[in-house]
Amino acid sequence: MDIPDPDVIFLEGYYFLITTTMHFFPGGEILRSSDLKKWEHYSYVFDRLESTPGQCLEGDSYIYGKGMWAPCIRYHDGTFYVAFSSNDMDKTYLFRSKDLKGPWSRSEIKGFYHDLSLLFDNGKAYVVYGNTDIHLTELNAELTGPKEGGLDRVIADDSGNPMLGLEGSHIYKIGSKYYLFMIHSLRERWRRVEALYVSDSLEGEFTGCDIFDNDLGIRDSGIAQGGYVEGPLGCHMIMFQDSGAVGRLPVVVPFEFKDGMPVFDEENTVEECELCGLCGCDDFIDGYKDFWQFNHEPDMSLVSFDKGFHITTDKVSMNLFHAKNTLTQKIEGPVRSAVVTVDASGINNGDYAGLSAFQGDYAFVGVTKDDTGFYAVMLSNTSKGGPWDLSEEAGVTEERISISESKLTVKVECDFNQDTATCCIKTADGFRQIGTSHGLRFRLDHFTGCRFALSCFSTEAAGGCAVFNDFVVE
Numbered sequence: 001m002d003i004p005d006p007d008v009i010f011l012e013g014y015y016f017l018i019t020t021t022m023h024f025f026p027g028g029e030i031l032r033s034s035d036l037k038k039w040e041h042y043s044y045v046f047d048r049l050e051s052t053p054g055q056c057l058e059g060d061s062y063i064y065g066k067g068m069w070a071p072c073i074r075y076h077d078g079t080f081y082v083a084f085s086s087n088d089m090d091k092t093y094l095f096r097s098k099d100l101k102g103p104w105s106r107s108e109i110k111g112f113y114h115d116l117s118l119l120f121d122n123g124k125a126y127v128v129y130g131n132t133d134i135h136l137t138e139l140n141a142e143l144t145g146p147k148e149g150g151l152d153r154v155i156a157d158d159s160g161n162p163m164l165g166l167e168g169s170h171i172y173k174i175g176s177k178y179y180l181f182m183i184h185s186l187r188e189r190w191r192r193v194e195a196l197y198v199s200d201s202l203e204g205e206f207t208g209c210d211i212f213d214n215d216l217g218i219r220d221s222g223i224a225q226g227g228y229v230e231g232p233l234g235c236h237m238i239m240f241q242d243s244g245a246v247g248r249l250p251v252v253v254p255f256e257f258k259d260g261m262p263v264f265d266e267e268n269t270v271e272e273c274e275l276c277g278l279c280g281c282d283d284f285i286d287g288y289k290d291f292w293q294f295n296h297e298p299d300m301s302l303v304s305f306d307k308g309f310h311i312t313t314d315k316v317s318m319n320l321f322h323a324k325n326t327l328t329q330k331i332e333g334p335v336r337s338a339v340v341t342v343d344a345s346g347i348n349n350g351d352y353a354g355l356s357a358f359q360g361d362y363a364f365v366g367v368t369k370d371d372t373g374f375y376a377v378m379l380s381n382t383s384k385g386g387p388w389d390l391s392e393e394a395g396v397t398e399e400r401i402s403i404s405e406s407k408l409t410v411k412v413e414c415d416f417n418q419d420t421a422t423c424c425i426k427t428a429d430g431f432r433q434i435g436t437s438h439g440l441r442f443r444l445d446h447f448t449g450c451r452f453a454l455s456c457f458s459t460e461a462a463g464g465c466a467v468f469n470d471f472v473v474e
Contacts, residue, residue: 001275001332002247002449003031005070005115006238007170010231016042016073016100017227017238017250018082022448023055023067024293024328028082030073030100031278036233036252040276041290043101045071045082048297054088057296057324063088064321064360064390065447069115070168076120083109083118083127092116094143110145113137117169119178126151126202128180132158132165136202155206156180156197163190168225177260180206181237183225191215192222194239196262211261212237212253216268219243223251235262245359245440246333246416247449279329279452282471284309288327295326295358295453308343308467311456313351319381319394320356320364323457328358330451333416337474338452342367343467344374345406350460352377353468355410357421358453360445363438364395365410365423366455367403367466376401376408378423378435383445390445394459398435401425414440414450421450 005020014032017039021027028045049068054061066088074081082095082104092113095104113129120126125139134157138150146152158165163185170181180197192215197208215222218241226239235255240248252273255262282289287305303325304310311325320326331338344353344367354366354377364379379395409426419440424431440450452473456466 001249001278001330002451003250004240004248004448005168005225006240006250007071007073007117007227008229008236008238009073009075009227010229011075015229015231018045018071018073019250020070020084021068021293022065022446023063023296024448025055025297026293027068028071028084028095029293036236036273037271038274038276039278041278045095045102045104046106049086049093050089051297052088055297056299057322059315060318060322062296062321062390065388065444072117072170074118074120081118083113083116085112085114085116107144109139109143115167115169117171119171119173121173121202126171128155128169128171130154130169131167132161134166134169134180134182136171151202153203155199156182156208158184161185161187163187166195170227172228174228174230174257176200178202178206179228180208181226181228183239185222186213191220192224192242194224194237198260212239212264214264214268215241216251216270223253226250237262242442243333244416245414245419245442245450246331247442249333275332279332280473284469284471291329292327293329295328296324298325308469309454309471310465310467311353311454312465313456313458313462315462316459317457318392318459320352320358320362320379320455320457321390323455326358326453326455328451328453330449331357331414331416333414335413335415335417337411337413338471339409339411339474340454340471341407341409341469343407343469344369346465346467347406347456348458348461348464351456351458351464351466352379353456353464353466354454355412356453356455357412357414357438357440357450358455359440359448359450360390360443361439361441362395363412363421363423363435363440364455365412365425365434367406367408368400369406372402374403374406374408376403376410376425376434380435380438382439383441383443387444398438401434412452414452416440416450
């Protein structure tokens with residue numbers, strides 16, 4: 001499952017992990033585990049950030065590939081801290097709470113700190129951040145910006161790396177030394193590698209090397225970038241691996257310190273973790289479960305949950321990416337299907353209501369309408385241009401079939417062994433495929449793993465309404 005940029009703390013018998021949530025709301029998801037093997041949803045840090053047109057999908061604005069990146073979670077003197085940069089706002093946010101369930105108070109740290117890590121040490125606070133040049137900056141007592149005259153220096157440098165320079169900073173004081181864990185790529189080809197730089201003091205020289213170069217035989221993508229945590233089960237790094245369309249998968253790696261440096265087991269003995277309550281079925285009778293997140297900030301005046309998930313449109317959209325109030329959940333690989341019943345009796349001509357494998361290269365199946373009646377339809381998109389470029393084209397109609405009723409049960413199966421999505425509609429004889437199996441890709445246009453998504457959007461006139469019932473993951 002897509003759980004990128006993990007940062008972890010251990011407190012009072014539990015490991016707490018926070019992950020990047022990008023353009024999905026609520027954001028700042030925190031997971032909890034007592035044994036590092038069974039993980040469950042615990043809380044979110046925020047419901048919304050700035051409610052900008054981009055964050056709210058107003059007009060043609062959006063924040064795909066941006067939003068909340070690479071959070072840091074810390075516990076210090078009875079307070080939890082979560083800090084991260086927001087790439088669409090060019091800001092750094094700091095949230096504080098006495099309880100991981102909230103409420104959280106929000107402030108800003110003046111400046112933009114890429115892949116930041118907080119350090120509390122000897123009554124002072126620091127932030128470590130950057131790409132290629134890694135900076136350490138002392139913060140003021142209020143944690144609102146750099147301390148005037150405080151420590152401010154470059155502590156690591158990866159100049160000349162043609163792939164990815166050092167980033168993904170995670171700094172800790174372990175014993176009397178300062179340990180800075182980072183990711184970068186091998187210089188001769190793209191492959192994630194974890195590096196570690198160590199110093200006796202924050203003013204002293206940080207020296208280091210690559211400490212973990214392993215891909216478990218999967219995709220040659222490497223495993224790196226994440227947090228160190230020590231608890232009753234010993235020392236662990238929790239990093240992630242680029243794994244195709246399903247996203248960036250977390251990997252829990254045990255190690256031991258020997259002569260002040262981590263030593264990893266050379267044998268690849270792999271055990272799968274169990275993910276509990278991070279995705280699943282929902283009847284939407286009187287609400288929705290915690291594993292759902294909206295694509296961009298929702299407009300709840302257009303949404304209701306009353307014996308189903310109701311979406312009303314308020315604008316004309318050029319394609320699925322601009323559909324407000326799309327409700328999403330992560331997909332657990334390697335193969336999963338989702339089924340939902342769509343009641344399209346309230347849609348207008350030119351509306352589309354349905355289920356998708358939601359990513360830059362999406363596959364959508366649902367119901368549309370014109371003057372001649374209702375149709376089952378399968379739409380797809382294959383992004384063009386550079387890896388950051390989001391398609392602004394209408395979806396390609398792979399197949400369109402006349403149906404006698406406005407209610408239709410649809411199915412999407414995602415196979416991440418092949419990175420494909422296959423769409424089906426339910427008939428009297430069971431499910432039949434509609435359209436072609438469509439390729440899925442992890443690209444930087446969304447920068448997230450594929451999700452199941454429920455959407456309704458209008459291409460001719462706003463005001464149509466769709467209702468979704470009986471969402472089932474198989």
